[in-house]
Each structure stands twice: as structure tokens, then as C-alpha cells.
Amino acid sequence: MSPAVRTIFALSVLTLVGITLSVLLINEALDRLRVRAVESNIDFILTELRDSVEASVSLGLLLPEIHVAQDLIERARLGNQEILAVEIFDPSGVSVYNTDRGSIGERVTDDWLEAIRLRDDSRRWRLEQLDTVVVGEEIRNDFGEPVGHLAVTLAGAAHGDGLVGAVATRFAVVAAAGVLIVALLSALMFHIATRDLRMVARQLYGQEPLGGPSAEPGTLAAAAVAMCAAIDETIVEVDLAAEKVRALDQDEEIAAEDVHEPA
Amino acid sequence: MSLPDARRDLIIAAIVGLILAISVGAGGALMLSSAEREALPELSAKVREGSDTVGQAVADQIRMALDYGIPLEGLYGVDTYFANVVSGVPTIDALALVDPDGDVLTSTAENVTGLAFPVITGGKLMANVILAPAPPLFGHTVGKLRLALAATAVVLGLVAACITLLVLRRNVSAGRARLRHLMLGVSRGVFPARTLPSGRGATVVALSGFDYRLAPLEASVRCLEDEVATVRAIDFDGSLSEKLDPILEPVAAARGVVETAGASVDRPGHRSFAGWLAVAALSVYAMSIPFVSNFAIDRQWEYVPVDWWPSLPWIAEGIAAIMASTLARTLPQQARPMAAFFGLLAAGLSFAAAYALRDYGLFLASRAVAGAGLGVTVSALFSGRSADSREPLLPVMMLLSLLVAGPVLGGLLGEAIGRRMAFLSAGILLIALGFTSLTVRWNTIGGHAGATAHGWNGAMAAAGAAFGAVSLVLVPSGPGYENYLAAGLLVAAGGAAATLALPLHPRWPVSLAAALAGMALLSWSGLSMSEPMPGAATALGMAVLGWGAGGLVRPHRATMTTLFLSTGAGIAAGAGSVSIAGAFALPPLAIAACLVLVLTLAGQVAVRRTTAVAA
Numbered sequence: 001m002s003p004a005v006r007t008i009f010a011l012s013v014l015t016l017v018g019i020t021l022s023v024l025l026i027n028e029a030l031d032r033l034r035v036r037a038v039e040s041n042i043d044f045i046l047t048e049l050r051d052s053v054e055a056s057v058s059l060g061l062l063l064p065e066i067h068v069a070q071d072l073i074e075r076a077r078l079g080n081q082e083i084l085a086v087e088i089f090d091p092s093g094v095s096v097y098n099t100d101r102g103s104i105g106e107r108v109t110d111d112w113l114e115a116i117r118l119r120d121d122s123r124r125w126r127l128e129q130l131d132t133v134v135v136g137e138e139i140r141n142d143f144g145e146p147v148g149h150l151a152v153t154l155a156g157a158a159h160g161d162g163l164v165g166a167v168a169t170r171f172a173v174v175a176a177a178g179v180l181i182v183a184l185l186s187a188l189m190f191h192i193a194t195r196d197l198r199m200v201a202r203q204l205y206g207q208e209p210l211g212g213p214s215a216e217p218g219t220l221a222a223a224a225v226a227m228c229a230a231i232d233e234t235i236v237e238v239d240l241a242a243e244k245v246r247a248l249d250q251d252e253e254i255a256a257e258d259v260h261e262p263a
Numbered sequence: 264m265s266l267p268d269a270r271r272d273l274i275i276a277a278i279v280g281l282i283l284a285i286s287v288g289a290g291g292a293l294m295l296s297s298a299e300r301e302a303l304p305e306l307s308a309k310v311r312e313g314s315d316t317v318g319q320a321v322a323d324q325i326r327m328a329l330d331y332g333i334p335l336e337g338l339y340g341v342d343t344y345f346a347n348v349v350s351g352v353p354t355i356d357a358l359a360l361v362d363p364d365g366d367v368l369t370s371t372a373e374n375v376t377g378l379a380f381p382v383i384t385g386g387k388l389m390a391n392v393i394l395a396p397a398p399p400l401f402g403h404t405v406g407k408l409r410l411a412l413a414a415t416a417v418v419l420g421l422v423a424a425c426i427t428l429l430v431l432r433r434n435v436s437a438g439r440a441r442l443r444h445l446m447l448g449v450s451r452g453v454f455p456a457r458t459l460p461s462g463r464g465a466t467v468v469a470l471s472g473f474d475y476r477l478a479p480l481e482a483s484v485r486c487l488e489d490e491v492a493t494v495r496a497i498d499f500d501g502s503l504s505e506k507l508d509p510i511l512e513p514v515a516a517a518r519g520v521v522e523t524a525g526a527s528v529d530r531p532g533h534r535s536f537a538g539w540l541a542v543a544a545l546s547v548y549a550m551s552i553p554f555v556s557n558f559a560i561d562r563q564w565e566y567v568p569v570d571w572w573p574s575l576p577w578i579a580e581g582i583a584a585i586m587a588s589t590l591a592r593t594l595p596q597q598a599r600p601m602a603a604f605f606g607l608l609a610a611g612l613s614f615a616a617a618y619a620l621r622d623y624g625l626f627l628a629s630r631a632v633a634g635a636g637l638g639v640t641v642s643a644l645f646s647g648r649s650a651d652s653r654e655p656l657l658p659v660m661m662l663l664s665l666l667v668a669g670p671v672l673g674g675l676l677g678e679a680i681g682r683r684m685a686f687l688s689a690g691i692l693l694i695a696l697g698f699t700s701l702t703v704r705w706n707t708i709g710g711h712a713g714a715t716a717h718g719w720n721g722a723m724a725a726a727g728a729a730f731g732a733v734s735l736v737l738v739p740s741g742p743g744y745e746n747y748l749a750a751g752l753l754v755a756a757g758g759a760a761a762t763l764a765l766p767l768h769p770r771w772p773v774s775l776a777a778a779l780a781g782m783a784l785l786s787w788s789g790l791s792m793s794e795p796m797p798g799a800a801t802a803l804g805m806a807v808l809g810w811g812a813g814g815l816v817r818p819h820r821a822t823m824t825t826l827f828l829s830t831g832a833g834i835a836a837g838a839g840s841v842s843i844a845g846a847f848a849l850p851p852l853a854i855a856a857c858l859v860l861v862l863t864l865a866g867q868v869a870v871r872r873t874t875a876v877a878a
Contacts, residue, residue: 002464003434011279011423015286018419022291022412024679029408030302037306040354041313047351048320080316082309118563170297178286185282186427193275193435194465197442201465204472220469223443226450231476234452234517235483242487244510248494 004190008183015182019175023167035133035154038082042135042152045076045083050137050150053088057141063088063096063148070097076152084132085153088139091146108151112136116149131155200224268436276428284420291412299405310354310396314378317352318394321345322380325360325392329384335362341369357395363388411678411748418671418755425660425668429539432656438466445473454480454517484518487511540700541644542661544607547692548637549669551614553750554682555580555630556739564623570845572623573740574838577731579627580634581835585828587638592824594643600701603643607697610636615690618683636693640700641827659765662813666734666758674743674751682747720829721866722771725859726761726812727833728840729778732855733757733785733808735834736841741791742801757781757805761813774814775863781808782852782859791851815863833862 001009049072056066063069073086077099088097093108111127112134119125123138136151200220202208211225321344328338338360345358349371359375360368367375368390377395381388445455454477494507511518556573564572587606594602613633620626676685734754743750764774781804788800816826840854 002462002467003430004464007426007430010426011283014419014423014426015283015290018283018287018415019290019294021415021675021679022287023294025411025415025675026291026295026298026408028679028681029404029411030298030306033404034302034306034309037309037313037354040352041309041316044313044317044320044348044352047347118561167294167297167301171294174290174293178290182283182286186279189275189279189282189427190435193271193431197435197439197465197469200442201469201472204469204476220439220443220446223446223450227446227473228476230450230452231480234454234514235480238480238483238487238514238517241510241514242483242490245487245490245494245507248506248510 004187004194008186008190011186012179012183015178016175019171019178023171038154039133039135041080042083042154045080046135046137046150046152049073049076049086050139053139053148053150054141057139057147063090063139066097070101073097073099082154083152084155087151087153088148089151090148096148112151196220204228268439269432272428272431272436275431276424279427280420280424283423284416287419288413288416291415292409295405295408295412313352313354314394314396317348317355318378318380318392321348321358321394322382322392325382325390326384329382329389335360335368335390338369342371345369345371354397355394356397359393359395361391361393363390411675414671414748414752415675418668418675421663422668425663429656429660434464435466438470442466442469442473445470449477452516480517484514487514488518537644537700538657539660540696541641542657542664544610544637544640544693544696545661546664546669546672547689547696548610548633549665550673550676550689551686552670552735552754553674553677553739553743553747554685556736557744557747557750558617558682558686559623559626560740560744562621562623562626564627566624568842568846571842574736574842576627576630577735577838578835579631581731581831581838583631583634584638584641585831585835587635588642588824588827588831589638591639591642599643603640603700604697606636606639606643607693607700608636609633610640611690611693611695611697613690614693615687617686617690638827638831642824644700645824645827658816659762662758662762662765662816666730666761666809667755670734670751670754670758671748672751674748677747677751685747719832719869720817720825721862721864721869722774722815722817723826723829723866724833724836725775725778725862725866726815727830728837728855728858728862729782729808729812729833730757730830731834731837732841732852732858733782733790733805733837736838737785737790737851738805753802753805756802757809757812760806760809761816764810764813765816767814768817769814771815771863771867774811775860776811777807777814778811778859778863779856781805781811782856784808786850786852833858 052072053063053066053069056068057063069088073088077083077086086099087095087103087108089095089108093113095104095106095108098104111129115125115127115134116136116138123140125136125138127134127136133154134151135154136149138146139148139150141147196219199208203210203221203224210228211221216222324344325338325341329335333339341360345360349355349358357370357372357375357377359370359372362368372395375393375395377393380392380394382390382392448455491507491511495504555576559576560572562572564575567575591602591606610633613629613636616629617626620629673685673689676688680688734757738753739747739750742753769777784804784807785801788798788804790801790804816830836858837855840858841851843849844851844854
């Protein structure tokens, strides 16, 4: 494979990489936008739920005594298709109310507790997992002490319809067209860049007459003309020298015969 | 290579870069418009769904109050409630409560228009809640996306132009120059020993044509040589030689054509390949610039103060790179292949490991191993080599790849697939380059006896300190904390300016003044770890700083190893200076600016002393 072909291949791969990277960027940005839109919708629900639970806490009820909370989170879960689960857990991480009732009494994962620990100064925390996004908020009593956490699990980026899948055909067409255009045009540019080399090669092989209008001083063609003339001239000189040497040889043979004959 | 050749190469490389940039840009734009058509209706529906939920909930609250018998005009705290809702839900711009006649009772803004949610009690319309949706987020996101797609196109176009320029210069133009030289030589009576060109392509075909033209001459010369050999064979008394020499003298030069040059081991080619391999490795390594500091901040470490979180990985990396590089310089020649291979392998595995690391300590260790791997690789590939004596393009390409292409590509990858996947991808690329390093004929690459081997250069350390403090710590921790592309672009702004300054060789006081002015401008623009978005002043500051730092780097005065060691030490010091400034509540770049000043002046004193001793 010639360097030009290797380079054209590399440029084609680079084009494919560029278009793929563009699609990934678009997919990621729009997916993030979708998650943000869903999160914005959840903000209100989360605030309403937290206010309701905190109102009960203000009345002096402990978290396990607010039985209406189970009803509230189940209604919130049913009211929005993006919500996969809603959970209220105490500061130690034990689930007190959960839309998945079988999980009540179990501990939340360490990732959640880590996200709570690492949150900034706000009450809100957030955790992105493989295919879900968990948005949580701290529940506080009247003295500002945390008494638990409310967590809403949403469908994450991977839950989306997959933009890449939707635009796959177009991507294939665009990528193929891009690669083809770059390959053809870069091949043309390399063709232009090596035009003089190919022309002089044809001239040197005798496929084209030497010289011509392109043989301006300083060009390869002009150098080829000068070189070929010098070679022709040198061949004549070498052949002449060979003849002279041959003559020496013959003279020597004649001289040798002359020496032998009298004997 | 002649000037027209160089100009032609540059123009063709620029056109190829432009073609690729346009193709990638147009492809990206087409995909974006397609994606917009597919995704935006769904997004609009989701936003509308959220607005409906909120509007209905607010209308329900008002209805409940009216059901309790409270008159519409007597509702207490509605304005506060509305204000809380608007501030808490970003998709809502304003809320208003209007009576059936259209009179506004409560409103969070003037002239609220939008969706109407009726408040009905006892089958009678009592009021309407008017909800004005916020301007969609799409415009901002799509604008940012367009910038990212443009950056992708530009950077890949630049990479394509560099690749094309490299191939044209090293292959086509070098071959053309060699052919021209050979042909002109023959026309002047200088006949080279015949070489048999191998490979494919226009250059090889042209050189083969040259060889083909020499074939008749070779045949004649062989004929002559046969005759000469015959004469010499019968020349028992030496008398014929005396007659032979005058005959052969005029064709002495032509007789060289039958000699064949020895099997050519392309020594400069392999040395050069090793250099370009190092450039590629540095470029991939630089893809991590937009992530390392913010990745470290997110890992957190209870054993050190917060101010040190973003800088510690770079300090560890810099120190490990210097130590490993120093050790690797002592390796025997034969150990170099494996050293470069294992260096790249270690760096690649450390990069890839970041995908799974959640602990700060382990991340710190992985960065130290990556730095050590890079140090070993650079030492193995460059040891004893003068920075720009053989490949004038090399330092320029190195700066471009390290400070422009690498960071922007890293930023784009981070935005496209996330930081962890970007680390993994860069790791895989580094490992692949490690295997490529095994193809270099290492026994032909050696340190040159005459190579200057100063271990330290103050001005380069100063440039490293400025780069370490700003590009590696402050930018990724501040404006680039959640916007990796912004970090990559800011670093690239400085890198592009540094690349421009490099061949201009501005005087050191000018460079120093520019570096300090750039840092002052960055401080004035508010660049800090808490600055969320970069402004024009930040970009300008980066460019001025980059120009100054680029001017301080004088590759012709040092070996590549010196360059690497000095900038590595500067990077570690610069990164640490930001943390120290933070600990003492000083402006973030205060200590870094002092470092740049002191290191540059110390470097100048050392240069003068060396010059005086040499004199």
C-alpha cells in the first residue's frame, strides 16, 4: 500500500470517527436534556411530597407514624410515568415508606448514602446510575434537623428511546457519504501533489516524450531532460572507452602472436 | 526541500484539512437536524406534561381553598405560594390567578400569558390559573451542541492537515527533492551508486524510472568493465595499465553506476518515527487534561484539605514522570524497546483503570503510574535527542497535539461519552501505541554523542508552572468543572497561541511580560475554581498567557529530555501553587505568577553563567 493510499485510508477513518463523535455528542446532549426536563417536572412533585411530610413532622409525628406518606408516594408514582419508584428512608438509610412495599425495612444502597454525604450545601442530592437517575431531598423538622430522606427514582438516559437507533439509517448514509467525499477529494489532492512525479516517471520510462511545455527550468521535467542528455552523452563516451580498451586487448593479442611466431 | 515544495505541501495539507472539517461539520449538522426532528417533539411533550402537572396541582389547591368557603379575594399567602412554585420549577416562568372576567388577582409577573387551568367549584368557573412556560432549554443546549460539533470538525480538520503535511513532507517532497538531486547530479556528471527503491507510490515509481534510465548506461559500463578486466588479466608487466588509465579517466564517474548501495536501513526514518510516536502518545495523554482535576475533586479525600484535591494528581504525575524519566535515561540501548512498550502499557492501563476507580487514593496512585509510564516512554524515545535539530516540525506538532488537539478531543469525548469512558478510550489508544512502538528498529536510535544534556531549563520550568497552574488545575476545576469542552477549548486557546509564539522566538522579557499579563488578565476575569462559565476575558487571558509561555520555551536550546524534565517540574510546582494560594486565601494565581517570574530570572542567570564559562 502506498503512503498516499495509507493516508487516504487514515483520513477516511478520521472522518468516520468525527461523524460518530458528532452523533454521540448529539445523543448525549439531547438525552441529558430529556433527563433535565423530566427532573424539572419532578421538582414540583418532590417539593410537594416533602412539604406534606414535613407538615406532619411539625405536628410532632415521627417518620414511621406518618402513614399517609405511603399513600402520597404511591399516588405520585402512579401520576407520572417517568417515576420508577419513590421511597422515604430514615437518616440511617432504612426504608420506611416505599412504592415497592417489599423493600420496606431494607437499607438503601451505599451509593445513595455516599451521594447524600457528598451533596453540596443544598438539601437536594442526585445520583446517576446505569439506567436510572435518583433525585432526593432531605426531610427536616422545625429545628432544621434531618429526620429522613425522600428519593424519587427516574428513568435515566438509557431508558430513552435511543436517538442513535432512531437516526441509525441516516447516520449510515451521512457517514458513508462523508467518508466517500473525503476519500475522493483527498485522493484528488494527492494526485495533484504527485502529478509532476508521475509525469516524470512516464517520461523516464519512455511512455511520454521528454521535455514539453512543463519542462521549465527548475522543474523535475527539466532535470529529467538534462539527465537523459547527460546519460546519452556518457553512454557514447563509455562505449568509446570500451572500444579503446578492446583495441588495447587486441593489440596485445597481436603483439603476443608476433612474439610467438618467430619462435 | 525547496520553498515552492514546502508552500505546495502546506496549501494541499490545508485544503485536505478543510475538506475533512467541512465533511465532518456538514455530517454533524445533518445529524443534528435529524436528531432535532426526532427528539424535540418528545422533549416538548415532556415539558408540557410537567407544566400541566404543576398548573393542575396549583388549580387544585385554589379549588380546595374555595371549597373551604374562603372567597377568592380573601385567599391568604397565594402570592408567596406562587413565588415558591415558580422558583422551584425551572420550566415555569410565571403564574397568575385571574377571575372569570379576566381581572388579575395575583401574579408573579406582569402580563402573564400561557396555559389556563380552570378552578371550578360546584360546577361554576370561579377563576383561572395562568401558567407561562419558561423559554425552552433546547435553544441553549442546541447552541452549545453546535459549538461542540464545530470544535469536532475544526480539531479533526487540524489533525487531518497535520497528517497530510507530514506525509507530503516526509514522503512526496523528500522523494521529489531526492530525485531532483539525483537527476541534477547525473546531468553534472555525478553518477550515484544504484539503489533499488522499494515500496509503492508515485515517489517510488519516479525513482524506479530514474533507475530504468540508468540501465543502458549500466549495461555500457558493465561492457567496459568486462573489457578492462580482460586487459588487466593479460597485463603481466603492468604496461597496459599505463595505457588504460588515460582511457578510463574521462568515464571514471560513470563507472560508479554499477556499484550497488548497501541494504538501506532507514536510520533517520526510524528515529523520526520514534519522535512522531511520542507526539501521538503525548496527544492521547493530553486528552485527560480536561478531566483529571475535576475527576479528583469528585472523588474527595478526607486526608488532605479541599484545596489540594484538584492539584495532587498533577503533582504526583509530574514527580513520577521526572523520576521515571531520569531512571530510564540510564537504561542501556537494548532495554529501550521494552521500556517504551511497558511505559505506554503502564500509562494506558492507568488511564483505563480510572473507569472503575471511585477512591481518591487509588486515582492518585493511578495518575502517578501514568506519569511514570509517560516519563519512561519519552526518555526511551527521545533520550539525547536535540529538540528540533532534525525535525523542525516536531516541537510545533508536539505543542499542537499536546495543547490543542489532545485537550479539545478529550473535552469532546468527555461531553459525548462521559469522563470515565473517555479515560478508558484514551487508555486503549495508549496501549495500542505501545504495541506500535515495538515496530521501531530501536538499535538504530541512539543518543548522539554531541547532544547537549542540560538537566534543567528555568524558562521552560516557568512555562510548565504557568501551564500547570492554569490549564491543568484552575480551568478544569472552574469553568471546566462540568463543561469539559469549555476546558478543552480554553486550554486550546492558550496552546494555539503558544504554538504561534514558538517559531517567532520572542525575547525572554517580552515572553515573561506576556505570561504575567495573561495571568493578571485571568485573575481579573475571575478565573477560579468556583467560576462556572468562561468569558471572553478568560479566553483572551489564556491566549496571552499561552503566547508568553510558548515564547519561553526554546526547543533549539535543549534536548527533548531537558524540555520534558523542566516542564514536568514546573507543572508539579504550578499545580501545587494554586493549592497553597487557596490555603492562604490568596488569589489563585498569585504564587504561580511569582514562580514564573523567579524561574525565568533564575534560568536567565544560569544561561548567562554557562555562556560566560564557555567563553
